[in-house]
Amino acid sequence: MEDTRLDIMEHVLRKMQDVQHSQQALVEKIASIQVELFDHPDKDLETFLERILSTTSQGADLMNEAVEKFEMKVNAEEQGGNRAE
Template sequence: MEQSNLEQKEENFRKLGDILNTCESLVEKVGHLQVDLFNAPDKDLEKILDILNNDFSAAHQLITEYWHTYEDKITQLRK
């Protein structure tokens, strides 16, 4: 049986939420490692972590913004 447009969008929304949670987890893990480096500095690793933190944070922000937009689309379909 073919899924309705609403069901497909809800499934995509759940998957997008999973991606958002994964991205948030990556930001947190990088942050924890950055804090750990205060006790055992490693300049090369710090540079990489700064880049990753910036990239993951930007991705998280982008996904969050679209997540809200997609949520609004689903809300409109439910009406």
């Protein structure tokens, strides 16, 4: 059976959501490391972590926006009834 346009879109959406969850986990892990450094400060590492967290958070925000917009497209495709059953 050949995948329909909707099947492909849903597959892509699941992969995007997986990336979204991975990015969120990365943000949480970096924040956790920062908390652990409160007891044993390391200014150099803290500086790197702040930069990484900022960049990662921006990427996560962009992915969240992309997922949201793509979900709307998938929902519109579903509503259009273009799925071959």
